[in-house]
Amino acid sequence: MIAHSALHRINRAIAHEWHGTRTAPYLLHDGERLPREVPSPRWHSNGALATGGWRRGPRALRPSHRCGPRDESRYCRTVKTWQLGLRRIAKILLYVSAAAFALAILAAAYLFWPRSYARTYVDAPATTDAVAPLASAARFRLGAAVHDTEVDTFAAAAGRDFNSMTPANATKWGNLLVGGKLGKYDFTTADALVELALAKATHLRGHALVWGRYPGAGHPSDLEDVLKAAPDPKQRLEQILREHIDAVLAHFHGRIPQWDVVNEPLHFWKPIWDDNVFYRTLGPEFVATAFRLAHAADPSLELVLNEQLPQYDDEHAEKFFEIVQQLQQSGVPVHGVGLQSHVLMVLPSVASLEAYMHRIAELGLFIEITELDVRLRLFADDPDPYAAQGRYFRDLAAACARQPACRGITLWGISDRFTWIDEEPPFRWMQPNDPLLFDQDNRRKPAYLGIIDALRRAPPTRTGRLP
Numbered sequence: 001m002i003a004h005s006a007l008h009r010i011n012r013a014i015a016h017e018w019h020g021t022r023t024a025p026y027l028l029h030d031g032e033r034l035p036r037e038v039p040s041p042r043w044h045s046n047g048a049l050a051t052g053g054w055r056r057g058p059r060a061l062r063p064s065h066r067c068g069p070r071d072e073s074r075y076c077r078t079v080k081t082w083q084l085g086l087r088r089i090a091k092i093l094l095y096v097s098a099a100a101f102a103l104a105i106l107a108a109a110y111l112f113w114p115r116s117y118a119r120t121y122v123d124a125p126a127t128t129d130a131v132a133p134l135a136s137a138a139r140f141r142l143g144a145a146v147h148d149t150e151v152d153t154f155a156a157a158a159g160r161d162f163n164s165m166t167p168a169n170a171t172k173w174g175n176l177l178v179g180g181k182l183g184k185y186d187f188t189t190a191d192a193l194v195e196l197a198l199a200k201a202t203h204l205r206g207h208a209l210v211w212g213r214y215p216g217a218g219h220p221s222d223l224e225d226v227l228k229a230a231p232d233p234k235q236r237l238e239q240i241l242r243e244h245i246d247a248v249l250a251h252f253h254g255r256i257p258q259w260d261v262v263n264e265p266l267h268f269w270k271p272i273w274d275d276n277v278f279y280r281t282l283g284p285e286f287v288a289t290a291f292r293l294a295h296a297a298d299p300s301l302e303l304v305l306n307e308q309l310p311q312y313d314d315e316h317a318e319k320f321f322e323i324v325q326q327l328q329q330s331g332v333p334v335h336g337v338g339l340q341s342h343v344l345m346v347l348p349s350v351a352s353l354e355a356y357m358h359r360i361a362e363l364g365l366f367i368e369i370t371e372l373d374v375r376l377r378l379f380a381d382d383p384d385p386y387a388a389q390g391r392y393f394r395d396l397a398a399a400c401a402r403q404p405a406c407r408g409i410t411l412w413g414i415s416d417r418f419t420w421i422d423e424e425p426p427f428r429w430m431q432p433n434d435p436l437l438f439d440q441d442n443r444r445k446p447a448y449l450g451i452i453d454a455l456r457r458a459p460p461t462r463t464g465r466l467p
């Protein structure tokens with residue numbers, strides 16, 4: 001109470017002082033002592049209240065006086081100067097945010113506005129060669145990942161347009177399990193696809209034994225909980241991995257000669273390990289463990305470490321290269337590197353890919369481009385985006401054909417009618433993605449012709465390179 005009335009009086013006194021009439025002594029009106037916690041105002045030696053003290057002083061000491069338009073007291077002048085400054089800052093901030101907002105709207109409109117581009121290739125000659133025989137002649141694997149919606153399309157295209165196949169989802173750990181949970185396997189869907197590929201005499205890639213993303217697809221949906229309940233989660237995970245790898249490799253023995261043993265060990269955007277259930281439980285060692293188990297289960301297999309890299313000359317690519325190098329130098333049975341090559345936001349230069357493949361080849365490992373798709377909108381600035389996309393496919397295929405260690409390319413899909421990119425935010429709103437070799441009507445795009453062009457020019461020394 002005392003403190004409150006003292007403060008009130010001080011405030012009044014200060015207001016009075018700032019207002020021009022200096023009658024300071026009534027501060028200690030009635031001889032009342034100021035409470036300890038209230039800081040004393042600063043005084044000049046002549047008894048006047050020190051100016052400017054209000055700025056530094058506690059809130060309670062600031063005057064509550066309102067300044068009128070003609071009030072020229074020192075306090076009011078200071079207040080007005082500050083108010084003017086603040087108003088200017090607020091105005092600038094308003095203009096800046098309005099400009100940023102407008103820019104964001106324009107950028108969003110540019111990125112998301114649906115577009116369509118002229119399909120000049122519709123008139124491409126119907127007599128064009130099929131690409132698969134050319135690929136086989138150049139000992140080059142040209143594959144397609146087959147989603148369950150595309151099985152019939154693949155059946156028609158196998159042998160003519162593709163000489164290799166990867167089940168896009170059917171051989172993933174979680175998808176092989178009944179209900180996606182640890183326990184019983186159901187190989188029915190995967191077997192049908194594998195048998196189709198074998199009937200069409202195409203090469204097969206298995207995808208993927210261990211993947212930390214998509215619980216229920218990439219790995220069992222209950223894996224995390226099972227490990228939490230285990231007395232020794234490390235030991236339990238090693239046992240689960242062994243049982244899974246043994247079961248799957250025994251089942252496909254003699255049919256699928258090459259496997260992505262670990263898929264995407266790195267974080268999607270950053271050059272760090274992906275923080276998934278395998279990494280959390282076993283540390284980075286989980287990769288070596290999986291490869292050793294796969295090699296022990298079937299030493300005849302080619303074992304691949306598969307990763308998505310947005311660029312080939314940045315920190316992300318460097319981190320992945322270090323992992324590969326370390327595995328290889330520690331004698332872990334890694335035989336090849338899968339470069340997924342989903343080209344989504346930026347076009348990596350083909351020269352950078354070529355240089356990166358060269359470094360991998362120097363380690364003594366082979367390379368597969370495992371999941372190629374290239375979004376059409378990345379060529380939006382070209383007068384003919386489909387043609388520009390075709391040139392990119394051509395140059396990329398030529399780079400792979402030139403590199404002796406590059407086994408070939410698998411496209412992550414067949415026709416633009418179905419691509420995972422059309423389902424994935426934000427790309428689903430940034431159409432057309434049209435990232436594959438065939439268009440919505442199953443016509444061959446310049447991308448297809450680009451690969452033909454590259455294979456026709458493949459160095460003759462390629463022959464005989466595939467196992």
Ligand code: G3I
Pocket residue numbers: 147148168169172214217218263308340371420
């Ligand atoms: O099967 C259901 C279907 O019944 C349902 O109607 C439909 C509704 O969306 O979903 C269907 O399942 C989807 C499945 O693909 C089949 O298309 C899943 O939701 C969806 O999550 C699943 O996505 C797959 C994803 O991996 C996760 O397994 C994509 O098709 C597949 O293209 C994608 O492939 C990955 C590679 O394995 C690794 N590299 C990246 C690549 C793209 O994400």
